[in-house]
Amino acid sequence: MNEFFMPALLNLCDPLNIFLMIAGLTGGIIIGALPGLTATMGVALMVPVTFAMDTTSGLIMLGAIYAGAIYGGSNSACLICTPGTPSSVATTFDGWPMCQAGKADKALIASLLTSAFGGMVGVAFLLCLAAPLARFAVKFGGPESFWLCLFGLSTIAVMSSGNMLKGLVSGAIGMLVATVGLDPHGAAPRFTFGYYPLIQGVEVIPAMIGLFSFSQVLYLIGSYKPYIAQYNPTPGAFGQVVRELAGKCKIVLLRSSLIGTLVGMLPGAGGEIAAIIAYNESKRWDKNPDRYGTGIIEGVASSECANNAVIGGALIPMLTLGIPGSAVAAVMLGALLAKGIQPGFKVFTATGDLAYTFIFSQFAVNLLMIPIGLLLIRLMVRLLSIRLTFVAIAIVMLSVIGSYSIRNSVLDIWIVLVFGLIGYICNRIKLDSGAMALGIILGPMIEENFGKCVSLSKAVDGSILRVFMDSSIAMLLIFLTLLSLCTPFILNRKRRHAQKHL
Amino acid sequence: MRKSTSDLVAAVFALALSGLFFLNTGDLEGTGLNYPLLILAFMVLCVLALIFSGLRARQRAEDGEARIDAEPVAVKRVLIISAASLLYAIFIPILGFYAASALFLFGAAMVLNESKVRRLKAACLLTAIMCLAVWAAFAKLLGVPTPEGLFY
Numbered sequence: 001m002n003e004f005f006m007p008a009l010l011n012l013c014d015p016l017n018i019f020l021m022i023a024g025l026t027g028g029i030i031i032g033a034l035p036g037l038t039a040t041m042g043v044a045l046m047v048p049v050t051f052a053m054d055t056t057s058g059l060i061m062l063g064a065i066y067a068g069a070i071y072g073g074s075n076s077a078c079l080i081c082t083p084g085t086p087s088s089v090a091t092t093f094d095g096w097p098m099c100q101a102g103k104a105d106k107a108l109i110a111s112l113l114t115s116a117f118g119g120m121v122g123v124a125f126l127l128c129l130a131a132p133l134a135r136f137a138v139k140f141g142g143p144e145s146f147w148l149c150l151f152g153l154s155t156i157a158v159m160s161s162g163n164m165l166k167g168l169v170s171g172a173i174g175m176l177v178a179t180v181g182l183d184p185h186g187a188a189p190r191f192t193f194g195y196y197p198l199i200q201g202v203e204v205i206p207a208m209i210g211l212f213s214f215s216q217v218l219y220l221i222g223s224y225k226p227y228i229a230q231y232n233p234t235p236g237a238f239g240q241v242v243r244e245l246a247g248k249c250k251i252v253l254l255r256s257s258l259i260g261t262l263v264g265m266l267p268g269a270g271g272e273i274a275a276i277i278a279y280n281e282s283k284r285w286d287k288n289p290d291r292y293g294t295g296i297i298e299g300v301a302s303s304e305c306a307n308n309a310v311i312g313g314a315l316i317p318m319l320t321l322g323i324p325g326s327a328v329a330a331v332m333l334g335a336l337l338a339k340g341i342q343p344g345f346k347v348f349t350a351t352g353d354l355a356y357t358f359i360f361s362q363f364a365v366n367l368l369m370i371p372i373g374l375l376l377i378r379l380m381v382r383l384l385s386i387r388l389t390f391v392a393i394a395i396v397m398l399s400v401i402g403s404y405s406i407r408n409s410v411l412d413i414w415i416v417l418v419f420g421l422i423g424y425i426c427n428r429i430k431l432d433s434g435a436m437a438l439g440i441i442l443g444p445m446i447e448e449n450f451g452k453c454v455s456l457s458k459a460v461d462g463s464i465l466r467v468f469m470d471s472s473i474a475m476l477l478i479f480l481t482l483l484s485l486c487t488p489f490i491l492n493r494k495r496r497h498a499q500k501h502l
Numbered sequence: 503m504r505k506s507t508s509d510l511v512a513a514v515f516a517l518a519l520s521g522l523f524f525l526n527t528g529d530l531e532g533t534g535l536n537y538p539l540l541i542l543a544f545m546v547l548c549v550l551a552l553i554f555s556g557l558r559a560r561q562r563a564e565d566g567e568a569r570i571d572a573e574p575v576a577v578k579r580v581l582i583i584s585a586a587s588l589l590y591a592i593f594i595p596i597l598g599f600y601a602a603s604a605l606f607l608f609g610a611a612m613v614l615n616e617s618k619v620r621r622l623k624a625a626c627l628l629t630a631i632m633c634l635a636v637w638a639a640f641a642k643l644l645g646v647p648t649p650e651g652l653f654y
Contacts (some may be wrong), residue, residue, distance in 0.1 A: 034639070045644055165552045166509070169516045172545040176523055178536060183534035188535060191526050214587070221614065222580040379650040387617075390628050393610045397589055397603050397632055400594070413591050413649075421584065429512045430505075449534045 008356035011056055012364060019358075020053075020061040021365050025372050028068020032084045033076050033380070035209050035395075035402045039069035039085055040327040047335045055339045056354050060361040062335060066328050067119055067125045067311055067365045068270055071373065074111035074304050075380050079104060080228060080395060081212035086204055087271030087307035087400040089437055090279040092212060092300025094292065101295050102232040104381055111304045112373040114253060117245075118305035119366035122264065122312020126491045127359050130320050130348075137265040137317050142452030143468050145266065147477035149446045152273050154280075154484035163430065164488060170432040174439020175446070177202055184444075185451045197411040206403035206412040207440050211433045213399050213418025217392045219427065228391055231384040238374070241297065249301045252282045260306035264313020270326045271307035272441050278306030284487050312362065319347055319355060388480045457490035509556030513549045520545045579614060586610045598651030600637065604629050 011017065024046075031042035042065045050058025073084030078095030090097075091111060098107035104462050125133060140148070181201025183190040192198040220228060232241065245253065256278035263274035282302035283292040314326040318333050322343040336343055340467040347355050384389065399420075403412040423433045457464040469475060520542050527535060590606040597605070611625035640646040 031644075037644075045646075100601055163509075165548055165555060166512055167547060169512065169548045170553060171549065172541055173516060173519060175541050176519070178540070179523075179538045183530065185533040186531065189528060190530055191523055191538070193522075193526060218580050218583065221583045222575040222577070224574065224576060288618065362510060387615070389614045389616070390611065390624070391615065392583065393607055393628065394632050396583070396590070397607060397636065400590065400603075401599065401636055401640055401646075401648060404599075404649055405640065410591075411597055412650060413594065417587055417591055420587075424580075425515070426512075428513065429508045431512050431515070447533075447537050450537055451614075454533050 004148055004276070004356040007353045008360050011353065011357040012360050014057075017060050017361065020029070020057055021064045021361060021368055024061040025068040025365060025368055026376070028065035028070075028375065029072035029075070029369075029376055031065070032069035032072020032074075035076055035082045035084055035213055035399055037084075037402060037405065038205065039066050039073075039087075040331060041405070042066075042069045043328050044331045047331060047338075050335055051338070053079075055341060056357050058335065058339070059332070059354070059358045062332050063311075063358060063362055064365045066332070067115075067308065067362065067369065070308050070311060071112065071115035071119075071304070071369060073307075074109060074115065074300070075377070078107040078111060078300070079380060080213070080391070081216045081322040081385055082399075083208055085271070086208055086441065087275055087310070088303070088443070089208060089272055089434070090303035091274040091300055092301070092305075093279065093434065094295055094297075097293065097295030098297075098300065099384075100229045101376065102229065103128075103234070103295070104229065104231050104384060105233055105237045105377070106241055106297065107295075107300055108377045108381065109238055109374070110245065110300045112370060112377065113241060113245060114249075114256075114301040114304040115308040116369045116373075117253055118257045118260055118308035119311055119369070120363060121238075121305075122148025122261045122309035123359060123362040123366065124312070125261045125309075126312040126315050126319070126362070130316050133261075133265055133313075133316050138321065139471070139473060140266050141471075142449045142456060143474045144471060144477065146446060146449035146453060146468070147474050147481060148263075148266065149273070149442045149449065151477050151481045151484065152277050152280075153438060153446070154481045156432070156438060163432075166430060167432045167435045168440060169424065170435035171430075174436040174441075175443040176439075177207070177436075178440050178443025179447065184448055197409070200407070200409060200411060202415055202440065203403075203406055203412055204441055205406050208437055209399045209403050210416040210419025211437055213395060213422040214416055215423030215427060215433065217275040217399075218420065218424040220388055221392050223388075224308035225388055227386075227388050228384055231381060233381075244297050245301060249298055251285075252298050252302050252306050255281060255285075256302040256305035257309040258379045260309025261313035261316075263306070264310035264326065265316050270314075271310040274306040274310045274313075275303040276441075278302045280484065284484065308366075315362075319343055344404065350385050396482050504560075506556045508529035509552050509559065513552040513556060516545060516549045516552075520549070582613055583610065586613075594649045594651065596651050598653040599648040600633055601651065601653035603636070604633055609634055 028042055031037045032039060043062050046062060046065055050061060069085060070087050073088035074091045074095060076082045076084040077088040077091040077205045078099050081092050081096040083089045083092055095107045095111060137236060153171060154172045180198055182199055189199050259278040260274040263277060279299060279302050282298055283289045314329040318329040333343060341351060399416050400413050403416045406412055426433050453464060453467045457467045460467065523538065524542055553634060586606060586609060590602055593602040607629040608625050611628050612621060615621050615624060
């Protein structure tokens, strides 16, 4: 292994590779910041370009776009409450309140630094523990994935602790909406309400754009504010954020990075699930969980750290087993196969220089992300000095083209508008759009794994409970889910107890 | 809006939605039917609890109950942008993306911009910048297709 380190580092110093990292990162950040354009789309669009390059350079550029796009999503999440990619849904919970409080620069810098940190932790795991972690990920079958999703869904209990019933109703509405389309078990049209295009189902990204972006446009236009948010640049903001992160967020950063890496390894579970689980865990373990959602740096840090750590995690099964951990990893796998490289553990021996150059390039990309991100932040905060009316109108246009571009379907434009109106009404009657988004994201995975368990129980002995609770990983996840559901009650009891003794 | 009222409105909204989905279960069978039915059953239970909590809150503090939403809303502006967006979505497949976008951007900027100074200039500028930026980024740079219609 060590014999590949020096050639890999030399490869990395090639001016072309450095240029590709910078260009990939910049392009990725811009793609990520535009609502509707995802990391998968950015990487997929650039795959044909890499055919003209050698494999190492092509892979370096794709990796840079991937990392840049996942981070880029946080910019629009903080500035206009619109997650640029589904991975940054949880970033809006605290990033947007920070922006509204005039601390947009702090929110953006925190998301940048924690993204870079999370990315590096994920890559460190990829470098050091690829083989054992890949073997662990393979143990996740239908029941384990089902419980993992339910664990993610239990976030609602913590997220909506003010009115858990409304949170649960919102989550259920989201899950119900996710059942629209083709029934994955019987392949029959389901809940299309006589409108044939609905057979395509409700795509997650347009629904997110509607719930968070279009509904936010309605809210902003309906407010009497002249600008999106007041922006008070803080002198020395970078130093302050670094000190805050290094001082009080150490545990949050490490825990979220670990969660991101582990979730990233699991096929189908992407950055959005990792970020939501990490946010939930940070809130749960905090001494004062009510602070979350009010605009605190820890909230932004946990979400951003986790979603960028997913990158390293997703590359572990891709490089070692040839199983992609995310949609982007699947596209990159396709690019590797097109170049005649068969992923598997041999990739670290037969083509070790390629594998290690790519891994080291991910470290470099995460370091380069800081100066490039800082430069782009300066441009992006200027958005806050444009009159709100113009920004809101422009967001509608970007939402429309962003949603259409996912599958070139006019249906997605309608999904944005309908979910925007639903999101706006829900905000007025205090139903939780965040919980609804969780239901829409996790619903298809829960249903798929639920179906797998039902089929498995029919094949074994007819006992579905046995299938659900057969493995130790499933039992651990059940325990964690129950713990997560009980957390608000335990915290309320502790709070009442503390108030009584004051 | 009072908390109890918002609870009851939310419950009615969720109940209506579950009723709509329940009535459309049609010919579904197996897991494809059981899974949404499980969600519907769970939702109905939550809705009943929400109604109970709303009614109890209303009985307990009829007069003293705090309002949970005191922020004023410019309803007219919300209705204008909603209607303009719906018209925009209708006209995209008819006129084409860029023509419909230009109309939407210009119209919405003219109507919603409350500043009387250089309103026409600002609307033209916004329309030109956005159309050019989206065309350059989506159509030229990324090669993403845009909806086509009568015009470009």
